[in-house]
Amino acid sequence: MDHLPADLTRALYRHMRTARDLDTEAIALQRQGVFPAYVSVRGQEAAQVASATALDSTRDFVFPTYREMASALAYGVEMVGYMASHRALWHGGLYDVMASRFGAVNAVVGGPVPHAVGWAVGERLRGDDGVALAYFGDGASSEGDVHESMNFAGVFRAPVVFFCQNNQWALSVPNDRQVAGGSVAARADGYGLPGVLVDGNDAGAVYEATAEAVARARRGDGPTVIEALTYRVEPHSTSDDPSRYRDGAETARWRERDPVELLRRALLAAGHAAEEDLAEDDARAREQAARIRDGVAAAPEPxxxxxxxxxxxxxxxxxxxxxxxxxxxxxx
Ligand SMILES: Cc1ncc(C[n+]2csc(CCOP(=O)(O)OP(=O)(O)O)c2C)c(N)n1
Ligand SMILES: [Mg+2]
Structure with missing residues (x-):
């Protein structure tokens, strides 16, 4: 962390902190009946914020699943409009997907991945230098769509980053029932792609791995598979009860490896920020999350x-x- 610039790490912290607060607000909005359902990002803020920050939002394009709120925030998407997706106000939220260069919430498991490859191939045919980033989960990594996408992208050297957040659960199905051999990154080998395993709770490590993969794709050297190892500490969605299928002690251990807290400590240790600076960031994050909450709750019905x-x-x-x-x- 100390070798990354102070302003970059501080920006990562601000976004992660805001995403954490907005996540808490979103769960409350679901409980109040404003959102029919919500999927929590908690515990995955480093993986999402750091990967989205490594992209260039003026020329790249993100293809998210249903769980990428923190990525949207870090990428600069207008968040009242984005959160409207969870209120089911309109098919893809009330933001401009094309101008934001950030796809609509996609609930089809594995679905964003072929879209990203298609866009990336198109980008190359046009002679432009944008990079697509496809988000998907450990569960999605066992879908045919993802394998076909990796093979096609490998053969055509498409400028795409396959970014797997391995949060160790696919709803109620654990990792070892989705990924034989235990590694999503290792699968890249079979498609002739580099596969990188990174600590998904370490924002600095995720940023570096993604920045390298993006640079590689941009200069025409093809795709990379990144597996960010993390953990879904909340239920799969607000409709889920994980006590029926997983041990609370495992969740408690991962809550101890909280990515926001890890980054906070790293910033202080590196001398990139003082306690007062971070207290200021925290206060601003709370205000921003509350503003987005109020905006989405008040948005008119179509x-x-x-x-x-x-x-x-x-x-x-x-x-x-x-x-x-x-x-x-x-x-x-
Ligand atoms: C094609 C498809 N199959 C099944 C489902 C039902 N479903 C929704 S989320 C989910 C689990 C996905 O797990 P993972 O890819 O690890 O993502 P995570 O939810 O952990 O972020 C499943 C099976 C779906 N939405 N789409
Ligand atoms: Mg998962």
Whole structure:
């Protein structure tokens, strides 16, 4: 950590701290009935914030799953609009996916990975130098989509970073039931790609591994598989009860390796910040999280007729009929 610049590590800390607070707010919003459901990022803030920070948001493109709130924040996505995805206000939230260069929440396990490879191949064909980063989980790593994507990207040397957050659980299924041999990174070998295993709770290590993979892809040397070893300390989602399938002692051990706390200690030890600086960052993070919470809770409901708006470029007779029926029913 001490060999990374102070302003970079401090920025990582600020984003991780804000993501932590926003995560807590989001779980509360679900409990209050504002969000139908939410998937916690807690424990994975280093993996997400540091990987997203290693990208260039003016030319790269991120393909996230449903769990990448901290990445979105660090990448500079407008967060009220992004969190609206969890309120189910609109299909992909209320932010501009194309302008943000950060894909919509994707709940199809493994789904963002072929999208990232497709975009990356397109980028090369255009002669541009953007890099795609695909997020996926340990569970997703056993989906066919992910293997086909790695093979295709390896053959075509697509500028893509395959970023696996191995949080050791795929809902109620443990890692050893998803990954024979225990290593996602080791699978890269079979596709002719470098595979890097990194401590996913060490923000500095994640940043360096991702920056190297991004530089490699950008100069035309092809994809990298990064496996960031971390842990999902919260339930899979707000609908889940992990006491039915995992030992609380394991979770307690990982809570001790809290990435936000680890970075805080590293910043102090490296002399990159003093206690007062971090207290200021913490206060600002709480304010920012509260502002985003209030914004998303107050966002107006879309008009129900929007259900029919973007089905086709031009509406059909049948859709118009459905729209009329819908209108008659809500106006009853
Ligand atoms: C194609 C597909 N299969 C199954 C599911 C149901 N499902 C949702 S999340 C999940 C577990 C995914 O685990 P992992 O890839 O490790 O990601 P994590 O939730 O741990 O971040 C499953 C099986 C789904 N959404 N999509
Ligand atoms: Mg997982």
């Amino acid at each position: 008009d129900g007729s929007d259900l029919f708006t973007h089905v086709f470029r031009e509406t059909t007779e049948e859709l118009s009929r459905q729209r009329r029926t819908w209108k008659e029913e809500v106006e009853l």
